Amino acid sequence: MTSAAKPAARPANPNFSSGPCAKRPGWSPAVLAEAPVGRSHRAAVGKARLAEVIERSARLLGLPQGWRLGIVPASDTGALEMALWSLLGPRGVEVLAWESFGAGWATDVLKQLKMTDARLLEAPYGALPDLSAVDWDCDVVFTWNGTTSGVCLPDADWISAGRTGLAICDATSAAFAMPLDFDKLDVVTWSWQKVLGGEAAHGMLALGPRAVERLESHTPAWPLPKIFRMTKGGKLNEGIFKGETINTPSMLCVEDALDGLRWAESAGGLEALIGRSRANLAAVERWVEASDWAGFLAQRPDTRSSTSICLAVIDPWFAGQTEAAQRGLVKALVGRLEAEGVAYDIGAYRDAPPGLRIWGGATVETADIEALLPWLDWAYGAIKAESRAAA
Structure with missing residues (x-):
């Protein structure tokens, strides 16, 4: 190729990072003016803001009746690891990896939780594993969109409607930008910092009815850190899914997340x-x-x-x-x-x-x-x- 001439036009917004991602069009720090800073997140005003993030997110995504959605620590990583540490154990596990984050979940399952009845289905950057080879009698852990490879699942047709295992999906760079078939999923996680341009450190954990049933019927064989615990006395801690977060959230970040959700609603x-x-x-x-x-x-x-x-x-x-x-x-x-x-x-x-x-x-x-x-x-x-x- 010959050297191209230097262009005259420039992007109005040059921020193309894959996380934290570009703020929504028209954003300015002024949108944070009403954030209840200096107030407890457990005060009525704080809990109301957190509950609003949950309600608007669930409505925008079309989360089915019976699903729970909560705000959890440590971004998408925290949300997905809460699910792995809390849910895995009763069945074999299949982990799909075609880029670095899927490989990270495989490390959690195979080397940290040390599960012996586990299988890794891999593909190199640019490709997908053989989806037809997945055993749905096992719990299956996968990303919907490979953030570091640019390879996403084409659909949910490969997920068995009659599965006996759980479908545990890291959807952090897919939620709000790609259709997610919640009927084929049992756990879905994402973070604020991706498609809606929110700030980092806060994760979202969505649990379907089958995942809740697993939580209430299964006690993990390994210790659970406090920030991973989702049950009390063998029952789901419903407060987590009503805005009673496990750790202290940033109310500035909460306000920013609400701004992104409101913009998404106004955009259609x-x-x-x-x-x-x-x-x-x-x-x-x-x-x-x-x-x-x-x-x-x-x-x-x-x-x-x-x-x-x-x-x-x-x-x-x-x-x-x-x-x-x-x-x-x-x-x-x-x-x-x-x-x-x-x-x-x-x-x-x-x-x-x-x-x-x-x-x-x-x-x-x-x-x-x-x-x-x-x-x-x-x-x-x-x-x-x-x-x-x-x-």
């Missing part, structure tokens, strides 16, 4: 949020179609994430470099875009193949994605030309 609800994210992916797809150097890390079009959009460099010249050189080139490209103020934090995740990762969740404007893409051509062309000249 779940269908509109999904549409906004899909439009962002579509813009990148049009650009990739014409590109001679960039492609998707996801091998199948139906598994391309619309939120964590991961790009690979397909230029044969780039492929001929060592991996260390490739990572250096990508680092230089990302640094050049940051120096220009047109894109922040778009390098691939450290464990992923060298490439780019652009957040395309609902808070990102498609116009900003479209403005960014010519800058990628410019930066790659410049880095390549400089590297060749120096060789």
Whole structure:
């Protein structure tokens, strides 16, 4: 490719990080003015705000009747690990991993909980494991969207409606941007910092009736830290799912989460949020179609994430470099875009193949994605030309 001309137009918002993600359009610190700071989260005003986050989230996602939704510590990681530590044990476990976070859940199951009746179904970055091989007599742990690979599940058809095990789903970069079939799921987790652009450290844990039944009938063989305990006297601690959080939440973050939820409702609800994210992916797809150097890390079009959009460099010249050189080139490209103020934090995740990762969740404007893409051509062309000249 020849070096592209430096673009004139710039993204209005250059924040394309995959977490914490871009704030919603029009956000300013003024939205936090009514936060009950300096008040106890257990006071009536605090509990009301926390309960409102739960109620609005459940309504926006269309959480079915009989599901519980709670705010828990430590972001999506805390929510998912609460589920693993509390629910696993009575059955064998299947863990699906096709990127770093799924691999992390496998570490929890195999090395921390040391479950012997467990199986890991893996796939390399860019692919999915063989979903037809999953044993639904076991509890199954999986991500819906691989945040670090840009590979998502195409649907829930592979999940057995007659399963006897639990379907435990990490949906942190899918919730509010991709359809989730709650009839096929038993546990769903996410965090505030992804699709709605909230602040970090707070997780959401949704439990279906079968998960609640497991909690009330099963006592784990291992000790449970206080922040993981969801039952009292063998019964579900319902307070957790009414705003009585286990640890102390930030009321500033709670206010910000409410602002994101209200914006999502005003933008048209779940269908509109999904549409906004899909439009962002579509813009990148049009650009990739014409590109001679960039492609998707996801091998199948139906598994391309619309939120964590991961790009690979397909230029044969780039492929001929060592991996260390490739990572250096990508680092230089990302640094050049940051120096220009047109894109922040778009390098691939450290464990992923060298490439780019652009957040395309609902808070990102498609116009900003479209403005960014010519800058990628410019930066790659410049880095390549400089590297060749120096060789």
